[in-house]
Amino acid sequence: MSQSFDRKGNILKEPARDIKIIKEADLVVVGGGPAGVAAAVAAARNGVDTVLLERYGHLGGMATGGLVILIPHMSAGTEVMEIQGTCLEMIDRLDLLGAALHPQKEHLGFSDKTVIEKYKRFFDFTVQGKVRMSVSYDPEMLKCVMNDMIEEAGVNLYLHSWGARAVTEGDAVRGVIFESKSGRQAILGKLTIDATGDGDLIESAGAEFDGALDPNLRSSNLALVFRVGNIDADAFNDFKEKQEFKWNVLREELIQLGGYPTCLPSNRSDIRWFNNWIPKRHPLNVEDLTWVEVNVRKNMLITYDFFKKNVPGFQNSFIIDTASQLGTRGSRRLIGEHILTHDELRSGKIHDDTIAVIPPLKHNVSEEWPNGFIPYRSLVPIKMNDFLVAGRSFSSDAVTNDLLNLIPFCVAMGQAAGTAAAIALDGGMVPRKVDHKILQKKLLEQGAYLPS
Numbered sequence: 001m002s003q004s005f006d007r008k009g010n011i012l013k014e015p016a017r018d019i020k021i022i023k024e025a026d027l028v029v030v031g032g033g034p035a036g037v038a039a040a041v042a043a044a045r046n047g048v049d050t051v052l053l054e055r056y057g058h059l060g061g062m063a064t065g066g067l068v069i070l071i072p073h074m075s076a077g078t079e080v081m082e083i084q085g086t087c088l089e090m091i092d093r094l095d096l097l098g099a100a101l102h103p104q105k106e107h108l109g110f111s112d113k114t115v116i117e118k119y120k121r122f123f124d125f126t127v128q129g130k131v132r133m134s135v136s137y138d139p140e141m142l143k144c145v146m147n148d149m150i151e152e153a154g155v156n157l158y159l160h161s162w163g164a165r166a167v168t169e170g171d172a173v174r175g176v177i178f179e180s181k182s183g184r185q186a187i188l189g190k191l192t193i194d195a196t197g198d199g200d201l202i203e204s205a206g207a208e209f210d211g212a213l214d215p216n217l218r219s220s221n222l223a224l225v226f227r228v229g230n231i232d233a234d235a236f237n238d239f240k241e242k243q244e245f246k247w248n249v250l251r252e253e254l255i256q257l258g259g260y261p262t263c264l265p266s267n268r269s270d271i272r273w274f275n276n277w278i279p280k281r282h283p284l285n286v287e288d289l290t291w292v293e294v295n296v297r298k299n300m301l302i303t304y305d306f307f308k309k310n311v312p313g314f315q316n317s318f319i320i321d322t323a324s325q326l327g328t329r330g331s332r333r334l335i336g337e338h339i340l341t342h343d344e345l346r347s348g349k350i351h352d353d354t355i356a357v358i359p360p361l362k363h364n365v366s367e368e369w370p371n372g373f374i375p376y377r378s379l380v381p382i383k384m385n386d387f388l389v390a391g392r393s394f395s396s397d398a399v400t401n402d403l404l405n406l407i408p409f410c411v412a413m414g415q416a417a418g419t420a421a422a423i424a425l426d427g428g429m430v431p432r433k434v435d436h437k438i439l440q441k442k443l444l445e446q447g448a449y450l451p452s
């Protein structure tokens with residue numbers, strides 16, 4: 001029998017209902033993007049019975065469905081790669097499939113003119129005249145790589161499963177209630193990791209967060225990336241290099257028409273991805289999300305038409321696809337045991353509990369531009385137990401979040417969160433009690449790079 005809903009003004013009172021617990025595990029990771037996949041794999045490899053829930057039908061989040069197809073800033077002008085571990089493993093696996101393009105590892109730090117010449121057409125393969133590690137890749141292949149890693153690690157994967165709220169018990173989080181085609185169900189866990197990027201569980205978990213988006217920062221903009229293929233790369237590159245002035249005039253003209261001139265190289269010379277920055281639309285407002293989906297496509301057509309008519313190399317091109325997943329750069333930020341600040345990042349403050357090393361983004365590493373460091377405490381909520389946050393909603397000020405929400409750093413945070421969860425579960429302790437020296441030792445054993 002159907003139940004009636006009580007209505008008071010514009011509020012409906014949903015009748016209480018029973019929720020079936022379909023699974024109990026040690027760890028529930030919600031969100032299968034770069035951070036969530038890394039967290040689930042790390043935990044499962046450390047012997048933890050792990051469930052990973054993802055709202056869409058594939059893994060990878062922005063790095064696949066969002067068509068963000070560049071893993072940048074893994075090193076900064078020396079032969080040292082600051083981002084290794086799970087992120088490097090993903091790239092090695094992509095290499096085996098012929099699906100990644102990056103500088104040769106033995107070229108890192110080189111400043112030789114012929115080598116620089118070779119790499120400078122690619123986005124972020126060089127920094128201040130030296131070779132650095134950045135990777136362009138095929139997003140479909142990354143979905144497959146992530147599936148393999150999840151399966152091989154023995155993670156229980158639930159796709160098409162939208163985490164609706166955290167299950168709480170006193171001051172602890174005990175899993176998630178989620179919606180899927182099977183209805184509203186629960187999966188319980190002794191420990192839960194929010195890797196949804198938007199921090200979707202933080203509020204219902206009872207943890208604290210900062211939801212303010214600074215309109216002056218890149219991360220306050222939404223995006224709908226699209227790819228264009230069958231480009232004559234030689235004609236396009238030649239035009240850009242030899243007729244820079246005309247290219248810039250055309251870019252301005254396109255902006256005035258409402259189009260998007262930023263088209264970045266991919267792992268194939270005949271495919272480019274068009275990035276865009278849509279201001280004044282909020283990632284947690286469904287009407288704004290709808291507006292972006294509809295209106296960016298209109299401007300995509302303007303862009304495509306303009307390129308085809310005016311830009312050499314695009315005459316026989318076609319639109320391959322638009323991102324199946326709307327591009328969200330910033331959202332809720334956890335209030336954690338430590339809020340990483342821009343001053344700390346910029347000054348190169350090494351935290352006792354460092355779990356990731358961040359090379360400078362636009363400079364070679366030097367005394368003036370030192371590496372930055374992310375502490376484990378930025379993944380641990382100040383309130384609530386048995387709960388961690390990994391990925392772009394880590395605890396940081398707005399500027400730091402804007403700089404560090406990149407894929408390689410989110411993977412590193414995920415690997416650390418999953419490993420910390422394994423230590424906590426094994427020792428029967430809450431995550432904030434995890435001994436950072438043990439965590440760092442395990443991360444090093446798993447191939448991560450940390451300060452010596």
Ligand SMILES: Cc1cc2nc3c(=O)[nH]c(=O)nc-3n(C[C@H](O)[C@H](O)[C@H](O)COP(=O)(O)OP(=O)(O)OC[C@H]3O[C@@H](n4cnc5c(N)ncnc54)[C@H](O)[C@@H]3O)c2cc1C
Pocket residue numbers: 030031032033034035036053054055056059060061062063066068069070071072161162163164195196197198200222223224225275276326327328329390391392393405406407408410
């Ligand atoms: C247009 C654009 C361009 C960018 N350019 C770059 C770039 O060039 N290089 C770079 O490194 N970074 C770039 N970034 C940033 C980077 O892509 C993201 O910050 C990064 O992917 C964050 O990883 P994550 O795992 O924290 O979150 P996400 O990638 O957002 O993954 C979160 C996952 O959780 C899932 N999820 C969300 N909510 C729920 C829920 N309630 N229940 C279940 N599952 C859920 C999502 O479907 C997704 O799979 C860009 C971002 C955008 C939007």
